[in-house]
Amino acid sequence: MKRAKLIVVAGLALTVISNTGTIAAQHDPGPRPVANNATPIPYSELSTDLKSFFSDAMTDFMEVDSVTGNLPGEEGVGLGPTFNGNSCAQCHAFPVVGGSSPAKNPQVELATLDGAMNTVPSFIAETGPVREVRFVRNPDGSPDGGVHGLFTIRGRSDASGCELQQPNFAQQLAAGNVIFRIPTPTFGLGLVEATPDSTLQANLAANRQIKSQLGINGTLNTSGNDGTVTRFGWKAQNKSLMVFAGEAYNVEQGVSNEAFGNERAAVAGCVFNGSPEDTTKMLDDQNSSTGTAAEMSSDLVNFAAFMRFSSPPVPGAMSGSATNGANLFNAVGCGLCHTATLTTGKSKFSGMSSVPYHPYSDFAIHHMGSRLADGVSQGAAGPDQFRTAPLWGLGQRLFFLHDGRTSDLLQAIQAHASDCGNSRFRFGGNTSQSCGSEANDVIRRFNSLNRSQMQDVLNFLRSL
Amino acid sequence: MRFSAVPSFSRCRPILAIGVLWLFLTSMWAQGSPCGPSPEIRSQIEKATVVVSNPSNFDQALAPLVALRQRYPNDLWVNERYQDAVQQYGIEGHVRGLTEEYQVLSMQHPDDPTYSYLYSRSLMGRNTSAAAQQLMEIIKDHPDFAPAHGSLAEIYASAVLHDDSKEKTERVRFLALCPEGEVKRPPTGLPDPSLLVDQAESLLAQNGDPDRVVALADQGVRDDEWRLQRIRPFDWYSVDYKRQAQRQLQAKYWRLWSIEVRCYRRAGRPAKAARVLATMDQRTASLYSTRDPAYWDALALVTRLYEEGNQKELATQKLKSMQDFLAVHPDPRRSAQLEDLQKLTEKR
Numbered sequence: 001m002k003r004a005k006l007i008v009v010a011g012l013a014l015t016v017i018s019n020t021g022t023i024a025a026q027h028d029p030g031p032r033p034v035a036n037n038a039t040p041i042p043y044s045e046l047s048t049d050l051k052s053f054f055s056d057a058m059t060d061f062m063e064v065d066s067v068t069g070n071l072p073g074e075e076g077v078g079l080g081p082t083f084n085g086n087s088c089a090q091c092h093a094f095p096v097v098g099g100s101s102p103a104k105n106p107q108v109e110l111a112t113l114d115g116a117m118n119t120v121p122s123f124i125a126e127t128g129p130v131r132e133v134r135f136v137r138n139p140d141g142s143p144d145g146g147v148h149g150l151f152t153i154r155g156r157s158d159a160s161g162c163e164l165q166q167p168n169f170a171q172q173l174a175a176g177n178v179i180f181r182i183p184t185p186t187f188g189l190g191l192v193e194a195t196p197d198s199t200l201q202a203n204l205a206a207n208r209q210i211k212s213q214l215g216i217n218g219t220l221n222t223s224g225n226d227g228t229v230t231r232f233g234w235k236a237q238n239k240s241l242m243v244f245a246g247e248a249y250n251v252e253q254g255v256s257n258e259a260f261g262n263e264r265a266a267v268a269g270c271v272f273n274g275s276p277e278d279t280t281k282m283l284d285d286q287n288s289s290t291g292t293a294a295e296m297s298s299d300l301v302n303f304a305a306f307m308r309f310s311s312p313p314v315p316g317a318m319s320g321s322a323t324n325g326a327n328l329f330n331a332v333g334c335g336l337c338h339t340a341t342l343t344t345g346k347s348k349f350s351g352m353s354s355v356p357y358h359p360y361s362d363f364a365i366h367h368m369g370s371r372l373a374d375g376v377s378q379g380a381a382g383p384d385q386f387r388t389a390p391l392w393g394l395g396q397r398l399f400f401l402h403d404g405r406t407s408d409l410l411q412a413i414q415a416h417a418s419d420c421g422n423s424r425f426r427f428g429g430n431t432s433q434s435c436g437s438e439a440n441d442v443i444r445r446f447n448s449l450n451r452s453q454m455q456d457v458l459n460f461l462r463s464l
Numbered sequence: 465m466r467f468s469a470v471p472s473f474s475r476c477r478p479i480l481a482i483g484v485l486w487l488f489l490t491s492m493w494a495q496g497s498p499c500g501p502s503p504e505i506r507s508q509i510e511k512a513t514v515v516v517s518n519p520s521n522f523d524q525a526l527a528p529l530v531a532l533r534q535r536y537p538n539d540l541w542v543n544e545r546y547q548d549a550v551q552q553y554g555i556e557g558h559v560r561g562l563t564e565e566y567q568v569l570s571m572q573h574p575d576d577p578t579y580s581y582l583y584s585r586s587l588m589g590r591n592t593s594a595a596a597q598q599l600m601e602i603i604k605d606h607p608d609f610a611p612a613h614g615s616l617a618e619i620y621a622s623a624v625l626h627d628d629s630k631e632k633t634e635r636v637r638f639l640a641l642c643p644e645g646e647v648k649r650p651p652t653g654l655p656d657p658s659l660l661v662d663q664a665e666s667l668l669a670q671n672g673d674p675d676r677v678v679a680l681a682d683q684g685v686r687d688d689e690w691r692l693q694r695i696r697p698f699d700w701y702s703v704d705y706k707r708q709a710q711r712q713l714q715a716k717y718w719r720l721w722s723i724e725v726r727c728y729r730r731a732g733r734p735a736k737a738a739r740v741l742a743t744m745d746q747r748t749a750s751l752y753s754t755r756d757p758a759y760w761d762a763l764a765l766v767t768r769l770y771e772e773g774n775q776k777e778l779a780t781q782k783l784k785s786m787q788d789f790l791a792v793h794p795d796p797r798r799s800a801q802l803e804d805l806q807k808l809t810e811k812r
Contacts, residue, residue: 071717074747115682157685272696274556
């Protein structure tokens with residue numbers, strides 16, 4: 001008996017050692033190169049009209065905002081009083097406009113642009129990801145979860161008299177009250193928007209038995225307004241691209257708009273424009289009332305159009321290793337949540353009806369355990385629940401996971417596994433089943449792959 | 465309590481009349497006459513109207529009037545002066561807050577024309593047609609409420625709702641009620657555009673201290689930004705006037721940045737100069753993508769600055785952009801400008 005026990009212990013130890021060695025030996029091949037002149041492209045099946053709407057809308061997506069729109073080259077109106085960026089394209093930048101965080105974080109220079117008097121918080125680095133900050137709790141201990149702008153317009157030449165100070169991030173960090181989010185890529189989102197709820201529900205219900213055996217549950221986040229499935233954002237908290245764009249415009253740039261009409265941090269001495277700051281135009285820039293759709297639309301509509309009509313990320317060539325990796329990806333169980341293919345329903349937009357596409361996501365929210373938990377609830381998504389991050393375009397992503405904590409794909413995979421024991425956040429009301437990560441078993445299976453197989457999976461992911 | 469339980473109305477009439485008269489007199493005492501403040505209030509207002517060193521410091525500029533308003537919360541003239549000061553020193557947020565505050569007050573005092581009047585007055589220059597409409601409503605119920613006639617006369621004297629005949633009618637009515645009264649022609653108190661950028665350029669030409677030159681130019685732009693805040697939130701000014709003021713300010717920004725580049729170069733801070741110039745270059749590119757008419761001038765300025773800094777390669781690139789632009793949008797004046805710049809570059 002004793003001998004048998006020894007063998008088991010020795011076997012386990014060997015497994016751990018060999019797996020540790022395996023993990024250390026694999027490597028993320030890194031992002032695929034991006035062509036010098038790469039630009040966002042419209043979805044190929046769109047009509048000519050919609051393609052030009054996309055191109056014109058992109059100009060708005062790239063527009064730089066200042067407080068009053070008086071600064072040359074920063075003609076957008078409404079920046080601040082608090083903000084994280086001054087243009088959509090500033091943060092949604094890599095590999096091309098519309099993507100995610102670029103290699104050089106523009107927030108460092110933004111802190112003092114045009115005379116602004118911000119200090120760069122310790123968690124914002126020039127080589128780190130673009131980040132927004134949320135506080136988990138309010139000072140009275142009640143849940144917060146809202147975005148707190150990194151910067152204020154204090155000191156800018158176009159914001160005379162505004163004395164609004166930045167939050168005390170050092171103090172909040174010390175109190176363990178700070179979590180981060182990085183920009184989600186926006187390519188191909190029209191297809192996601194055009195996917196019927198029933199498709200997402202059926203997909204989630206598919207393979208229920210296998211999922212259940214692996215501890216995978218998942219649920220779809222829903223709108224408190226109409227009860228339909230929400231699908232955009234790290235916790236699938238946003239219903240539509242309009243809502244997604246409207247919230248981001250107000251929260252990230254401080255521009256009130258037709259979807260989110262009230263100014264945030266509206267200290268009287270820092271409010272320089274009427275609300276909403278972005279509206280549908282009765283006259284375009286040339287004083288004409290007969291401009292194109294993009295010219296007459298609000299920035300908000302243009303942002304949504306840019307995302308809606310953009311082409312999905314184009315995958316790289318599949319090597320033999322990547323093809324093998326794709327099979328392993330499914331065999332291990334990754335594909336149970338990272339659904340490879342979904343199909344759109346009937347769409348009003350040309351070429352977008354009944355289209356199979358490859359997001360590698362079920363757009364459902366899953367418990368991810370203590371290592372990823374951020375303590376923030378959004379809609380039905382609780383403190384440790386996140387939307388299955390779509391993996392399309394992963395081959396050209398620089399930062400991974402909701403907070404951009406790593407640039408190493410292997411570490412990102414490993415972070416999917418965790419129990420519920422070490423979180424600094426409380427999981428009020430969660431059962432023990434949802435306390436750990438739903439991905440634990442799948443990651444265990446991934447870790448049981450041999451070195452070459454793991455490398456195949458990594459190569460496959462970098463081909464997306 | 466049932467109505468029959470109280471003394472009859474006819475028996476109460478003299479008491480009520482005395483009460484109403486007393487209320488009227490005390491309110492007149494508190495508010496001065498409808499034509500102007502009492503001597504005491506006038507003197508207090510004068511004391512509270514201070515000249516401030518930094519007009520963008522709203523709280524500092526308003527502090528004496530805020531205190532005075534706390535002492536005389538119901539005084540028409542104190543409130544009027546307070547409103548004027550908010551519009552004089554405030555930005556959109558302050559002016560919006562002012563309207564909201566007086567709207568609440570007018571709802572709290574539905575039978576008092578003073579508050580309806582002050583609310584209407586807070587709309588003047590913001591939503592002037594609504595202000596005029598409400599002032600006319602007040603006059604319908606209180607034809608002898610002189611301030612409403614005065615304000616209407618001011619509105620009809622302004623460009624936004626200009627009407628000579630109505631202005632004359634209201635002025636005559638106002639002066640009949642208040643012979644010593646004065647009708648202003650709004651908007652008033654808009655500062656002139658700053659001359660500090662011009663001064664900075666002169667100082668730069670005289671080899672003045674680079675830091676001083678930059679500080680002057682920067683303050684000049686900030687002063688004009690603040691000036692534009694006296695224009696943007698108000699419908700006293702036409703859309704064209706606002707656009708023109710904005711274009712003038714944008715031109716000043718380009719002057720400020722070129723001053724910075726030249727000063728930093730002169731002060732031996734080439735890296736800082738290069739950073740400012742690179743940002744100017746980016747801004748120029750964005751003007752091209754938005755088809756801004758200021759693109760050409762910005763491009764010419766950036767080219768010149770590269771040329772002055774002996775950055776020949778970049779200057780040549782910009783000259784090429786100018787040529788390309790001219791090929792699509794021919795213009796003899798601009799061609800001459802390009803030729804001059806080309807000659808300058810060749811000389812170096």
